[in-house]
Amino acid sequence: MSIPRRVEIVEVGPRDGLQNEAGILSVDVKAEFIEVLAHSGLTRIEAGSFVSPAAAPQMATTRELLQRLGPRSGLRLSVLVPNLRGLSDALAAGATEIAVFAASTESFSKHNINCSIAESLERFSQVIAEAKRHGIRARGYVSCVLGCPYEGRVEPRQAAAVARALHDMGCGEISLGDTIGVGTPLAARALIETVAGDIGLQNLAVHFHDTYGQALANIFACLEAGVSVIDSSVGGLGGCPYAPGASGNVATENVIYMLNGMGVETGVDLGLLLEAGDLVARRLGRAPSSAVARAFASSEANWRTASKTQA
Amino acid sequence: MSIPRRVEIVEVGPRDGLQNEAGILSVDVKAEFIEVLAHSGLTRIEAGSFVSPAAAPQMATTRELLQRLGPRSGLRLSVLVPNLRGLSDALAAGATEIAVFAASTESFSKHNINCSIAESLERFSQVIAEAKRHGIRARGYVSCVLGCPYEGRVEPRQAAAVARALHDMGCGEISLGDTIGVGTPLAARALIETVAGDIGLQNLAVHFHDTYGQALANIFACLEAGVSVIDSSVGGLGGCPYAPGASGNVATENVIYMLNGMGVETGVDLGLLLEAGDLVARRLGRAPSSAVARAFASSEANWRTASKTQA
Numbered sequence: 001m002s003i004p005r006r007v008e009i010v011e012v013g014p015r016d017g018l019q020n021e022a023g024i025l026s027v028d029v030k031a032e033f034i035e036v037l038a039h040s041g042l043t044r045i046e047a048g049s050f051v052s053p054a055a056a057p058q059m060a061t062t063r064e065l066l067q068r069l070g071p072r073s074g075l076r077l078s079v080l081v082p083n084l085r086g087l088s089d090a091l092a093a094g095a096t097e098i099a100v101f102a103a104s105t106e107s108f109s110k111h112n113i114n115c116s117i118a119e120s121l122e123r124f125s126q127v128i129a130e131a132k133r134h135g136i137r138a139r140g141y142v143s144c145v146l147g148c149p150y151e152g153r154v155e156p157r158q159a160a161a162v163a164r165a166l167h168d169m170g171c172g173e174i175s176l177g178d179t180i181g182v183g184t185p186l187a188a189r190a191l192i193e194t195v196a197g198d199i200g201l202q203n204l205a206v207h208f209h210d211t212y213g214q215a216l217a218n219i220f221a222c223l224e225a226g227v228s229v230i231d232s233s234v235g236g237l238g239g240c241p242y243a244p245g246a247s248g249n250v251a252t253e254n255v256i257y258m259l260n261g262m263g264v265e266t267g268v269d270l271g272l273l274l275e276a277g278d279l280v281a282r283r284l285g286r287a288p289s290s291a292v293a294r295a296f297a298s299s300e301a302n303w304r305t306a307s308k309t310q311a
Numbered sequence: 312m313s314i315p316r317r318v319e320i321v322e323v324g325p326r327d328g329l330q331n332e333a334g335i336l337s338v339d340v341k342a343e344f345i346e347v348l349a350h351s352g353l354t355r356i357e358a359g360s361f362v363s364p365a366a367a368p369q370m371a372t373t374r375e376l377l378q379r380l381g382p383r384s385g386l387r388l389s390v391l392v393p394n395l396r397g398l399s400d401a402l403a404a405g406a407t408e409i410a411v412f413a414a415s416t417e418s419f420s421k422h423n424i425n426c427s428i429a430e431s432l433e434r435f436s437q438v439i440a441e442a443k444r445h446g447i448r449a450r451g452y453v454s455c456v457l458g459c460p461y462e463g464r465v466e467p468r469q470a471a472a473v474a475r476a477l478h479d480m481g482c483g484e485i486s487l488g489d490t491i492g493v494g495t496p497l498a499a500r501a502l503i504e505t506v507a508g509d510i511g512l513q514n515l516a517v518h519f520h521d522t523y524g525q526a527l528a529n530i531f532a533c534l535e536a537g538v539s540v541i542d543s544s545v546g547g548l549g550g551c552p553y554a555p556g557a558s559g560n561v562a563t564e565n566v567i568y569m570l571n572g573m574g575v576e577t578g579v580d581l582g583l584l585l586e587a588g589d590l591v592a593r594r595l596g597r598a599p600s601s602a603v604a605r606a607f608a609s610s611e612a613n614w615r616t617a618s619k620t621q622a
Contacts, residue, residue, distance in 0.1 A: 003497075182572075184572025185573065212565065212568050212603050213565040213601065216525065216528040217569060219528070254523065254524040258525055258528060260495075290524065295492070
């Protein structure tokens with residue numbers, strides 16, 4: 001096994017992260033946040049979603065946000081859409097990339113989006129067809145790929161079947177999400193091998209939550225299996241270590257630190273990324289929460305050490 | 312690469328962990344802590360050290376602690392000794408296993424133990440010879456194996472040379488410590504391969520700090536290289552996520568969670584281990600700080616999910 005020389009980071013902090021934070025940020029702050037993220041070298045950022053404002057009040061201003069940001073060369077902004085109406089809103093706001101969100105288990109699908117997996121896939125196939133008609137890219141999320149809060153362990157074949165369906169309907173990239181963070185490295189890698197056997201490694205991304213501290217180990221195991229697209233959230237947004245039961249996305253800076261140390265290119269500047277994380281944490285009224293942010297904040301000596309010992 | 316089917320955990324919380332905590336626990340509390348750790352299934356616990364009480368006030372009661380605990384069948388308690396005087400004290404207190412602590416770099420050796428590497432090795436060779444004369448086991452630590460706060464990156468050959476010297480003087484096990492937590496998985500594995508080539512894989516342990524969130528990924532990479540002895544500290548003692556610059560040992564429960572998920576035997580019961588972590592955190596006046604402890608504390612649902620999705 002050898003890991004990829006270059007990895008693409010999909011920054012999901014502005015959507016998956018902020019959606020799960022208590023504080024609601026203004027359009028101004030969100031736009032500034034995305035600007036500094038892009039300035040750090042990130043080229044793919046999930047900016048928001050067009051779900052019901054009642055379900056995700058933090059995302060209610062996604063239309064204004066997209067309009068404020070406008071199209072940027074070299075920056076792919078994507079938005080989550082639940083159905084044709086959401087797609088229509090996204091297109092009207094100028095979105096050029098969308099994502100749909102399916103589950104690996106019937107129970108999670110029912111609880112999360114209130115329909116069966118088959119019903120969700122039927123709905124998404126219409127969304128994807130319409131998106132393709134408008135020439136915009138579509139990504140498919142599969143949630144609960146290694147474990148479900150209602151059904152426990154999830155077998156690779158279950159997640160793979162949903163991934164295959166999303167791929168076949170035209171999703172150019174499938175992101176496999178360990179939504180509740182219960183996966184461990186060998187299970188994560190076995191899943192990748194199964195899904196890659198179906199739809200090809202080049203079409204896969206991984207999306208880990210750090211609930212049980214396993215995210216980075218899982219990512220390393222998936223890198224060894226050849227995965228080269230990683231979802232992460234600056235500052236581990238969406239879960240706060242100061243509160244019990246932190247369950248956020250893996251922190252982008254922890255991922256970049258690991259990749260830098262292994263000589264894997266990402267195009268992201270760690271220092272600028274930490275500034276972006278610091279900005280959003282301050283706007284949310286707290287300190288940055290990732291291990292890397294806390295270590296670098298603690299002393300200049302650490303900064304120097306990290307720079308010298310990093311590739 | 313295939314990972315070992317069984318892994319031995321060396322719990323260093325009562326020594327490496329508590330030594331770096333602000334609070335000082337009584338002999339009673341420390342003894343209770345070690346009892347509950349042993350009850351969870353841990354069979355190797357580093358109980359304290361015989362260094363100067365001025366240098367490590369938290370360790371000043373190690374003699375009383377060993378006497379209180381007495382010999383236990385199936386439980387290996389070890390203590391750190393810096394020199395012949397420390398060994399003599401340890402023997403008088405009934406210690407049956409000791410450890411010595413050397414550095415990979417001259418700068419760290421000078422700052423940490425106030426002598427050159429060569430001087431420290433000369434001193435340790437006398438300690439180990441005397442320990443063997445008394446028929447007790449000796450472990451050798453090598454610190455800063457992947458990076459040094461004064462010298463930056465450390466080459467595998469540097470750490471390997473110190474490991475070899477400790478091995479040759481009779482240390483039955485060498486624990487390679489990423490003292491400042493700057494290592495990443497490929498560097499960690501390259502180090503293991505270099506040192507194992509010198510002294511054999513079966514004589515190696517790994518000791519990671521989670522300063523930059525890399526510890527578990529590094530451990531997984533080392534397991535893939537065949538390492539089967541892992542140092543860890545319940546609750547990530549020695550570094551607190553509520554304070555800036557947390558830099559504790561990797562949390563034992565995060566390690567056990569990963570190993571359980573991969574079907575690797577450790578003999579440790581995760582629930583009982585979490586109780587031990589909870590006990591010591593309460594005695595230190597705070598909540599348990601590891602990801603696993605926080606996730607399990609947050610909801611009963613998580614408990615059930617974890618049990619169901621764990622091997």
